[in-house]
Every structure is written in structure tokens, then in C-alpha cells.
Amino acid sequence: MAAAVGLVAALGVGGASTAAADQDRAAHVGVLARYQGGTINLAEGWEDARICHQRENGQVHCYGSEAAYRAGEDLPPARSGDGTLAGEDYPQNYVCLWDGAGYTGPRLQLPAVGGAHVLSDYGFEDRATGVVNRSGMFAQIVDDGYDDFPSLGVPPGPGFPDLSRQAHPHGGSWDNRADLVRTG
Numbered sequence: 001m002a003a004a005v006g007l008v009a010a011l012g013v014g015g016a017s018t019a020a021a022d023q024d025r026a027a028h029v030g031v032l033a034r035y036q037g038g039t040i041n042l043a044e045g046w047e048d049a050r051i052c053h054q055r056e057n058g059q060v061h062c063y064g065s066e067a068a069y070r071a072g073e074d075l076p077p078a079r080s081g082d083g084t085l086a087g088e089d090y091p092q093n094y095v096c097l098w099d100g101a102g103y104t105g106p107r108l109q110l111p112a113v114g115g116a117h118v119l120s121d122y123g124f125e126d127r128a129t130g131v132v133n134r135s136g137m138f139a140q141i142v143d144d145g146y147d148d149f150p151s152l153g154v155p156p157g158p159g160f161p162d163l164s165r166q167a168h169p170h171g172g173s174w175d176n177r178a179d180l181v182r183t184g
Contacts, residue, residue, distance in 0.1 A: 031121045033060035042123040046106060052122065053109040056093075060122075090132055095139050095154065095181050098130035101162040105129070112137050114184030128178040132159030141178035146170055151182070 030043025033052055040047055040062065049062035051069045063069035070077060078089040090096050093112050097119075099105035108124045110117045112135030119125040133139040133154045140151040150169045152160075160166055164175035 030123070031060055033062045035062040036064070043121055044123070046123055049106070051107045051109070053091075054111055054117075054122075056111045056113060090134050093135045095135065095183060096132045096159075097124060097128040097141075097178070097181070099124075099127045101129050101164065103130050103132070103161055110181055110183075112139060112183040116142075116180055116182045119179055119181065125179050126176045129163050129175050130159070130161045131163065131178075133157065133183075135183060137183050140182045141174065142180040142182060143168070143170075143174075143177045144179040145177070152178075 030041040031054075032039050033042050033049075035047060035049050040049070042052060042060070042062075046052065046062065048064055050064055051066065052060055052062040053069065053073065054060045061072060063072055066078060069075075073091075075091075091109060094109045095112050097108045097110075099107075106127075108119075108122055110122075112133070114137065119128070128141065131141060131154050133156050136156055138156075139154040141154060142149055142151045152163075152166055152168075152174050154160065160174075162175075163177075164173045166174040168174050168177060
């Protein structure tokens with residue numbers, strides 16, 4: 001996690017110095033989300049939530065199903081029905097990450113507003129197995145486990161349904177290795 005703080009500062013997110021980022025990190029131990037009428041700290045667990053969606057205003061809401069998510073966010077039913085959704089069923093201007101291959105399992109949706117999202121704050125560090133970028137911006141997933149902070153570019157479009165098929169520069173694959181999402 002300390003490496004993620006240094007990376008965020010090194011990437012110039014918010015213009016914060018490393019010391020300021022460390023101080024901010026000490027005060028912030030996770031993203032709080034609304035779920036089933038209460039509040040959960042995503043860094044401590046998702047309970048049985050399947051979708052956590054950060055709105056562009058910074059608020060995070062989690063849902064137990066696709067239907068609950070669509071109703072809670074005032075979205076029409078998915079065009080592709082139940083099961084694996086079509087690309088157009090995911091929100092525009094977002095980067096979506098899945099815990100399962102083929103766009104299955106729990107899903108984290110982050111607004112592509114420029115800047116970085118530290119995935120440990122969302123309880124999603126080293127969990128991403130699939131990723132889609134539905135924004136008009138270039139996105140990256142970053143592995144902070146190395147001094148050179150390797151990244152995988154995720155251009156707008158269909159994304160990567162199975163990160164185990166994407167080679168990691170330090171060996172193996174990108175499956176379950178993303179620690180940060182950067183857009184802009």
C-alpha cells in the first residue's frame with residue numbers, strides 16, 4: 001500500500017507531494033459505500049455486494065444484483081438480458097473491473113475523470129480479472145509491486161475479458177495484479 005501512495009504522488013495525481021499523500025492516506029483507510037440502507041468500508045470487505053459503482057460526484061453505492069444496480073441508478077434494463085452483458089450495457093465514461101474472467105463476478109465501476117483510483121481503498125487490489133474502458137480517455141491498470149510500476153494500457157473499447165491472457169512484463173499475466181487504475 002505504501003508503494004501505491006508513492007505511485008500516486010509520483011504520477012502527480014492531485015499534485016500532492018509524497019508527504020501530503022502519506023498524511024492523506026493515514027486519515028483515509030478505505031472508500032465508504034452505501035449498501036442495503038447502511039454504510040460499508042470497501043477496504044474491509046464488500047459483504048455480499050456484486051456491483052460497486054462510484055458516481056462522478058464521488059459517492060459510492062453498492063448493489064447485490066444487476067437488477068438492483070439498474071434500478072438504484074435509474075438505468076433501463078440491460079439490452080442483453082441476464083448473464084454476461086454487452087459492452088453498451090456498461091456505463092459510459094467509466095472503467096469497469098471484474099473479479100472473474102469473461103466479465104463475471106463482482107464488478108467495480110470507476111469514473112474516468114482523469115487521475116488515479118487506488119484499488120486497495122475499494123477492496124479490489126489484486127482482484128481484477130477483466131477490464132473494460134467505456135470512456136473516451138486512455139486508461140491504465142498499474143501494478144505497484146515493482147519499482148518501475150508496470151502498467152497495461154486499456155484503450156476505449158471492448159477491453160480485456162481475461163487478464164490471464166495479457167502478459168505482465170515481470171512474468172506471468174496481469175490476472176489479479178492491478179493495484180491502481182489511472183485515466184486521462
